[in-house]
Structure formats: C-alpha cells, structure tokens
Amino acid sequence: MCALDTAVGEVMTGAMICYDREFPESARALMLAGAEIVLTPNACELEINRLSQFRSRALENMTGMAMANYAGPGWGHSVAHDGIAFVDGRSRDTLVVEAGEAEGVYPAVFDLDALRDHRRREAWGDAFRRPAAYRSLTDREVREPFVRVGPDGGPVPGRSRP
Template sequence: MQTSKNRDTMNVALLQMTSYGLDQHANLKKGIEFCHQAKKQGADIALFPEMWNIGYATKHEDWYKYGISQKSDFFISHQKLAKSLNMAIGITYLEEFQPAPRNTISLIDRLGNVILTYAKVHICAFSREIKLTPGDRFFVSDLNTEKGKVKVGSMICFDREFSESARILMLKGAELVLIPNACEIEKNRMAALQASAFENMFATALTNYASPQENGYSIAFDGMAFDEKGNSRDMQSVRPHSNEGILIAKFNIEALRMYRKTEPWGAAYRKPALYDELIRSANTKSEPL
C-alpha cells in the first residue's frame, strides 16, 4: 500500500517530550529545538503533547491562571517558527477564555496561518480539568503542505475515548486526526485508537509526554487495514517507546484516499435513521465519579 516516493509520504513528527511545568519560557525554548529537529527529519507537521505551554501541570494549585491567547509571545513564536521552517505545527496550550480557560490545540500551517483551533470537548471533569470551559464542536480544515492538501481534524486526550468524537470528524471528511495527549498510553487505549482508525478509515497521530512525566508511547495508525489483495496489514506507523524523542509517522494520503473509495467502512453503509436514540438519550448520564 505504501510507496517509497517521498512525495507521496506525509510525515508527522510526534514530539514526545517532558516539560518544565509552568515555566512557559523553558517549554517554548525546548519545543522550538524539537521542531527544528523534526524539520531535519523531514517532518511536514509537528505535533505537541497536550497543553504544552504549561506542560499539563495541573497538580499546581493555580495552574488554570496561566492561560494565553493567540496574541501572546508564546503563540506568535510558533507562527513565526512554522513559517521559517516551512512546516505545519500543532501547538497546544491553556487558552485564555471566559468564563474559564480552555484546553486547546491550534494548527498553524507552513505559512504561519492558523487554520484550525479546537478546544477539548470531553474535558476530564472528574479531575482538576473541571475548572476548564469545554469546547462545543469539532472541526476539520484543509492543510496545505509541500506534499499537497490534507483534511485535518483533532481530538485531545479523553476525546478519543468517545467514539462519537471520531465519527463526527469522519463525517466532516477528516483524513488525518491529530491527538495531543497527557495520560498513560497502554494496550487498551492503543487498541481503541487502532479500531478508530480502522472503522473511520482515517490516519491517527497521537503525541504523549515522555517518561517519567507520562509513559510516552506516542502512536500512529494509517487507517488502511487491508492491502489490495484483501490481506490484513499492520496499520501502525511508528514503534512506540517511553523515552524523549521524535517519532516520525509516515502516511500515504493518496493511498488512503484510494482505499476509502474501495472499502465499506466510514460513512458508506451507516444507517443514521436508526441512530436517533443516541440523541434522545442525550440527557441520560451515569453517575459522575
């Protein structure tokens, strides 16, 4: 399914790092260094772990006071960096917002333009994230890279544990889903993400914090479960580990588009008329933790 032609391969750099907590200047400096390394390794997109500007330092009592806007030096520095490197950057941050900040990713294209800003919908309301304002919708945008355009959406950490998140992104046309993360990635979460890539026929790329902050194991799947002969194939695009480093996930977007035209998953055989129970039961919830 994959081709050796570099032009056909879109490279997503998973920036698996530890942070300096609330020291945003140190996080900025480290992130810039990793982006430069990613570009040298041929990355078209660099993806940060969740809430990078504060290193997801929610254990600090006043962490939610460290929100930034897109007019901040931290954010503008990444716009300039994306343009100078000719590389898209998925930067994550605690976003200034009213009445409370949001957990956000902005995708900056290689010209320095913000093409997508998504706030985490499924905040971890059983934890200190309860202080945040949740997002209220999912987005898919066209990203122009040197390899051509790709339709990109995003989920953030806990979002990926709700199949509705992925389904909406699929229905909006996502070909690549970027997933900043800040929790343990183990076999069950890996299996769920692989299943999501399979049933929605899109590529997934997840960046987690390295050990010891989290356990690393950033992971990616290319969304193509079978080859041209119908044989099962390995969708995994990187070999995960726990240490700091950059994992390059390689995706053949053109091959994925051809695959989507010939396989039965995604939206082709859905029966939306039978799914209204999902809406009718919208107010039915389990007891919160």
C-alpha cells in the first residue's frame, strides 16, 4: 500500500500479482487497508473467466482495478474497472478500458470523486461486513478435495492448516 500524490490529490494504491487475482481475499485485504485503486501486473492469458474475476474484484470492493498483461495472440486484454456499479440508481458497466492483443499504451482514467461518492453510498466494501458471521472461513482446516499434496505425499506447506 502507498499513497500516490496525483494532480487530483492523494490516492491510496495497492498492488497484487496475477495469482492474487484468483482469490477474493487479496483484493478485499487491500480495500480494507484503504486502497482506492489496485494495480495488478499479469502474466497469463486473460480469457472471459479471468476477466470476469477481475471485474468482480472491482465491484465487490468498490475499488478501481487496473491490470496490465503481455501483448500477443491469446494474451493482451489489459483491463481496468472503476468499481462503480450504479449511477443514479441505474446499473452500469464498470469497464474503463480493455486493450486488445496488440502492444500499446492504454490509459485508464478513474473518476476518483465519483468512486469516493459511490463508496460512501453503497453497501459493498466495508460498510456492512460482519466478519464474525463468517469466521468459519478462516477457522477451519482445509479439507478434501482442496488439500494439495506434495511429491512426498504430505500436505503442501501453507495449504493445509488447522
């Protein structure tokens, strides 16, 4: 996390890597730490499911999300979402920019005043969270089929914990 000094004032910015994108907790932790914009370098194909994950991270955290990817056939699709799901009570697309597969510079311009206003008014993000209601998400042992086994037949460290 860091505060960026920009032309429109300070912007709290977080970063996560492409693998972090696969887990909602990564973006949530950054939002809870104060991130308004999350930057994500990426190194894999960005197909509809991964692009949808990233859109979801913006929506569920009311956070601007920008992801840069390698260019090339089957790659590309760097993307940014502003996290603003509704304007004047109407649903809207959060997409700010999506690149194709070609190399290029694709600016993502975020309306921070609109994002901050949206965060003050809407229910996602941190306003109505009830961590005690879902403590079982962090207080339980990882169970089959999600226990990962290493070459020695034992659990992979960090994957299975009480």
